Amino acid sequence: MTAQTVAKDKPVEQIERATIRFAGDSGDGIQLSGNQFTLTTASVGNDLATLPDFPAEIRAPAGTLPGVSSFQISFSGSEVLTPGDEPDVLVAMNPAALKANLGELPPGRIIVVNEDAFEPGNLEKAGYTENPLENDDLKAYRVVKVPMTTVTTQALAATKLGKKEVGRCKNFFALGVVYWMYSRPLEPTLEWINEKFAKKREYIEANSLALKAGYNYALTTEIFSAHFAVRKASLKPGTYRNVTGTEATVLGLIAAAEVAKTPLFYGSYPITPASDILHELAKYRHFGVRTFQAEDEISAVGSAIGASYGGHIGVTGTSGPGLSLKSEFIGLGVMVELPLVVIDVQRAGPSTGMPTKTEQADLLQAFFGRHGESPVAIVAAASPSDCFRMAYEAVRLATKYMTPVILLSDGYLTNSSEPWRIPEISELSPIHVDHSVDAASYRPYDRDNATFARRWVVPGTPGAEHRIGGLESEDGTGNVSYDPINHDLMVRIRQAKIMRIAADIPPLKVKGETEGNLLVLGWGSTYGAITTAVENKRTAGKQVSCAHLRYLNPFPQNLGEVLKGFQTILVPELNLGQLQLLLRGKFGGNFVGYNRVEGRPFKVHEIEDKIDELLR
Amino acid sequence: MPELQRTIQTPSELTKKDFVSDQEVRWCPGCGDYSILAQMQKIMPELGFPREKIVFFSGIGCSSRFPYYMNTYGFHTIHGRAPAVATGLRCARPDLQIWVITGDGDGLSIGGNHLLHALRRNMDINVILFNNRIYGLTKGQASPTSELGKITKSSPQGTIEHPIDPVSFALSAEATFVARTLAGEPKHLAEILKRAALHPGSSFVEVLQNCNIFNDGAFRHFADKDVRDDRMLYLEHGRPLVFGKQKNRGLMLDCPTLKEIAVNTDEDREKLLVHDETLDDPGLAYSLSRLTYPDYPVSVGVFRYVIKPTYSGMLNEQIDNAIAQKGRGTLEDLFNSGHRWTINRDGTESREHR
Numbered sequence: 001m002t003a004q005t006v007a008k009d010k011p012v013e014q015i016e017r018a019t020i021r022f023a024g025d026s027g028d029g030i031q032l033s034g035n036q037f038t039l040t041t042a043s044v045g046n047d048l049a050t051l052p053d054f055p056a057e058i059r060a061p062a063g064t065l066p067g068v069s070s071f072q073i074s075f076s077g078s079e080v081l082t083p084g085d086e087p088d089v090l091v092a093m094n095p096a097a098l099k100a101n102l103g104e105l106p107p108g109r110i111i112v113v114n115e116d117a118f119e120p121g122n123l124e125k126a127g128y129t130e131n132p133l134e135n136d137d138l139k140a141y142r143v144v145k146v147p148m149t150t151v152t153t154q155a156l157a158a159t160k161l162g163k164k165e166v167g168r169c170k171n172f173f174a175l176g177v178v179y180w181m182y183s184r185p186l187e188p189t190l191e192w193i194n195e196k197f198a199k200k201r202e203y204i205e206a207n208s209l210a211l212k213a214g215y216n217y218a219l220t221t222e223i224f225s226a227h228f229a230v231r232k233a234s235l236k237p238g239t240y241r242n243v244t245g246t247e248a249t250v251l252g253l254i255a256a257a258e259v260a261k262t263p264l265f266y267g268s269y270p271i272t273p274a275s276d277i278l279h280e281l282a283k284y285r286h287f288g289v290r291t292f293q294a295e296d297e298i299s300a301v302g303s304a305i306g307a308s309y310g311g312h313i314g315v316t317g318t319s320g321p322g323l324s325l326k327s328e329f330i331g332l333g334v335m336v337e338l339p340l341v342v343i344d345v346q347r348a349g350p351s352t353g354m355p356t357k358t359e360q361a362d363l364l365q366a367f368f369g370r371h372g373e374s375p376v377a378i379v380a381a382a383s384p385s386d387c388f389r390m391a392y393e394a395v396r397l398a399t400k401y402m403t404p405v406i407l408l409s410d411g412y413l414t415n416s417s418e419p420w421r422i423p424e425i426s427e428l429s430p431i432h433v434d435h436s437v438d439a440a441s442y443r444p445y446d447r448d449n450a451t452f453a454r455r456w457v458v459p460g461t462p463g464a465e466h467r468i469g470g471l472e473s474e475d476g477t478g479n480v481s482y483d484p485i486n487h488d489l490m491v492r493i494r495q496a497k498i499m500r501i502a503a504d505i506p507p508l509k510v511k512g513e514t515e516g517n518l519l520v521l522g523w524g525s526t527y528g529a530i531t532t533a534v535e536n537k538r539t540a541g542k543q544v545s546c547a548h549l550r551y552l553n554p555f556p557q558n559l560g561e562v563l564k565g566f567q568t569i570l571v572p573e574l575n576l577g578q579l580q581l582l583l584r585g586k587f588g589g590n591f592v593g594y595n596r597v598e599g600r601p602f603k604v605h606e607i608e609d610k611i612d613e614l615l616r
Numbered sequence: 617m618p619e620l621q622r623t624i625q626t627p628s629e630l631t632k633k634d635f636v637s638d639q640e641v642r643w644c645p646g647c648g649d650y651s652i653l654a655q656m657q658k659i660m661p662e663l664g665f666p667r668e669k670i671v672f673f674s675g676i677g678c679s680s681r682f683p684y685y686m687n688t689y690g691f692h693t694i695h696g697r698a699p700a701v702a703t704g705l706r707c708a709r710p711d712l713q714i715w716v717i718t719g720d721g722d723g724l725s726i727g728g729n730h731l732l733h734a735l736r737r738n739m740d741i742n743v744i745l746f747n748n749r750i751y752g753l754t755k756g757q758a759s760p761t762s763e764l765g766k767i768t769k770s771s772p773q774g775t776i777e778h779p780i781d782p783v784s785f786a787l788s789a790e791a792t793f794v795a796r797t798l799a800g801e802p803k804h805l806a807e808i809l810k811r812a813a814l815h816p817g818s819s820f821v822e823v824l825q826n827c828n829i830f831n832d833g834a835f836r837h838f839a840d841k842d843v844r845d846d847r848m849l850y851l852e853h854g855r856p857l858v859f860g861k862q863k864n865r866g867l868m869l870d871c872p873t874l875k876e877i878a879v880n881t882d883e884d885r886e887k888l889l890v891h892d893e894t895l896d897d898p899g900l901a902y903s904l905s906r907l908t909y910p911d912y913p914v915s916v917g918v919f920r921y922v923i924k925p926t927y928s929g930m931l932n933e934q935i936d937n938a939i940a941q942k943g944r945g946t947l948e949d950l951f952n953s954g955h956r957w958t959i960n961r962d963g964t965e966s967r968e969h970r
Contacts, residue, residue: 042955241957299730300700306707423951425948425951464668
């Protein structure tokens with residue numbers, strides 16, 4: 001916070017945590033406002049988590065409910081692991097945004113509306129027969145009516161912009177209002193505006209004026225009697241940047257390729273919500289990253305296998321329907337034992353389902369969605385920034401064990417963001433890639449004694465010419481073999497190779513006591529909600545522990561021991577009990593599922609309620 | 617990594633034998649595939665590329681056993697998908713010579729999409745499509761090149777679908793090198809394979825290949841020795857389109873089609889179309905590819921040979937340009953990017969980075 005932008009004349013109320021939701025038309029610049037608020041909030045030292053939510057339609061008719069886009073951010077002076085269950089403040093830029101979000105706003109919370117947008121046309125499009133600002137509909141809330149369009153237009157009167165362009169600046173006005181409400185400095189956004197519009201001076205002036213006008217409007221008018229301050233979080237010392245799951249995934253892949261001193265190849269076919277990984281990686285040509293937009297999902301994974309065959313780190317990314325299409329090629333990857341990373345950004349299925357909504361229902365597909373005995377390694381990221389670590393791990397395991405690795409992410413992780421402590425290079429696990437070979441004694445299916453991996457010998461190596469393929473190979477020589485004993489042996493070796501990974505991954509950590517009545521065990525993106533719920537319950541004196549699986553195949557070696565320590569194991573999942581089924585198949589235990597498939601992440605209180613129910 | 621050279625290399629000391637793998641060849645006796653394998657093994661030492669720089673991909677089908685028999689690098693992939701795997705390798709490795717061996721079912725049915733896109737991207741690979749107009753490995757079903765009405769196990773009353781012509785397909789996809797040859801004409805086959813090998817870009821070669829078990833004699837009517845001169849037209853760049861034992865028939869352009877004429881006088885010769893494989897517009901080549909016996913002679917030879925930038929060439933150029941502009945990225949650069957802030961050991965925070 002800097003002196004110039006802090007209002008002195010209204011009282012400041014210290015709060016522990018705040019959750020704000022910006023909502024408006026998808027053309028209103030809501031995501032931009034949200035991202036700016038996030039960067040500013042990160043820069044003042046709060047911990048935070050964000051959750052964008054956009055309509056599936058690219059440009060649904062303006063002012064309608066399907067066209068509403070929103071962005072939620074939760075920030076605090078303590079650790080923040082979820083974007084918050086419900087907002088404290090809803091910023092609604094039009095009637096549709098109000099209507100679409102009101103249901104999730106508890107009574108007593110604040111609504112900031114653009115009063116100007118509540119005119120008959122917009123009210124009708126949103127399905128209001130009466131103006132909710134003028135009747136009793138909102139009496140349970142603290143409604144702050146701001147004529148944003150009018151004031152923005154006045155503030156920008158001196159600029160040469162037309163009416164339409166002025167209208168586009170009102171998201172900065174709204175942002176200015178919220179900056180004042182939460183005592184945020186304007187500088188980071190002003191700097192951003194200067195950089196972003198460097199070639200369009202008139203937009204720098206207009207957007208800066210709108211931002212300041214919003215801030216000053218909140219400061220000087222009577223609409224607010226006080227504003228809030230949130231203390232800095234005591235984050236671990238280090239350098240941070242805010243990352244979405246997509247960005248963290250990309251950084252993890254590139255970091256792994258750099259450590260492995262091996263080029264990265266990414267073959268992908270556009271699919272929501274995985275396409276952003278392709279867009280982001282395509283920016284890294286100067287790191288030698290080769291991206292290939294394939295003709296279909298099958299070609300995308302096939303090209304990644306081809307690149308791996310040539311000694312590059314072959315990666316493909318997709319979402320559920322695409323994972324189905326890639327199945328046969330992943331099986332080939334299992335058979336020819338080449339490194340391959342398959343990223344599945346899970347979304348609500350089956351079939352096209354709800355492409356922009358999150359879900360965890362591809363776990364069993366990742367395990368079993370291929371013909372034959374076809375084991376692959378499976379890892380899952382727990383939070384947006386954890387995508388870095390697990391993408392890195394996926395590459396490490398794929399290259400060390402010469403196997404396909406499926407990295408499970410989801411729609412929530414890929415779009416949400418949180419601060420990421422940038423690791424020191426020395427903190428990264430080593431990745432050794434070695435294509436060298438003693439050609440005279442080389443046999444394609446000879447294996448390393450420890451990892452059971454075959455050697456990664458690539459075309460171009462003199463004297464080691466050999467053939468591989470999808471037909472069963474003879475142990476050692478790799479020659480085509482229909483021998484029944486050999487097939488049985490090879491099936492078992494491929495399985496054993498994957499199981500060997502268990503010795504190479506960290507043990508499962510338990511938060512809280514390692515024995516007791518109740519363990520909450522999760523995997524993937526439910527980490528934040530589960531951990532927060534368990535911590536809240538522990539603070540309230542309840543005895544409950546939690547643990548989170550990032551490695552799913554193989555499971556951590558101590559998983560069975562951990563499970564034995566608890567009478568009941570609660571397994572919350574955004575599916576109908578897929579991890580639970582696997583656990584029941586492998587381990588004894590009293591497993592209880594908590595399963596929701598609503599296309600959205602768990603809310604903390606939902607898991608708290610379930611814990612209460614089980615501890616009752 | 618230096619790019620693959622496109623000229624015939626210093627004659628290597630290797631012989632045909634060095635390209636024969638230790639695997640027993642398991643095609644049916646009398647299969648046309650033997651001839652293609654023999655010619656491929658023969659041209660390899662003639663081209664002189666280092667053995668370790670050569671990769672053969674295949675999909676599934678009789679033809680797709682091919683890589684096992686070549687003593688080079690080889691990868692037997694899955695049905696129809698070899699062009700996709702070859703594409704990945706080509707993007708990663710400019711230094712290799714990459715072949716894709718496919719068939720009429722593998723390349724044009726299950727793998728039609730991949731073949732289309734590999735060709736139109738001018739992916740620098742050599743696709744050799746063995747066309748026997750039947751599914752052999754699965755024992756005799758109709759293929760996408762089986763003629764209309766063909767009686768097979770899966771079409772006892774005759775097929776009710778129109779066949780696709782592989783050369784027409786490749787020309788429509790704008791492959792930059794397109795040719796047709798016959799397994800039964802080893803010399804012609806070898807010459808075409810050599811030219812495909814030396815072409816920088818997507819090379820497509822259809823090899824008419826007899827399946828003596830499930831579709832014997834598929835090409836007999838025009839390709840048998842005693843009739844071929846009259847029923848086939850050998851395309852030669854810069855030469856008029858003449859055929860016949862006596863070279864007394866030819867093709868002239870009679871818009872919008874080609875017309876067969878007798879060639880007896882100089883005046884007739886004047887009318888003949890002169891074959892130009894380097895035309896950018898594949899239209900005329902397409903018309904030639906449509907000619908079928910008995911209405912016309914069947915054309916063999918090179919239909920199209922044009923030089924255009926390749927996908928992998930342009931990809932690597934983008935990488936070189938990005939590195940020239942921004943410098944080769946390092947792990948430090950990666951971690952020092954984006955909007956950053958530092959939490960110091962004393963808990964204070966600074967925002968010096970951009």
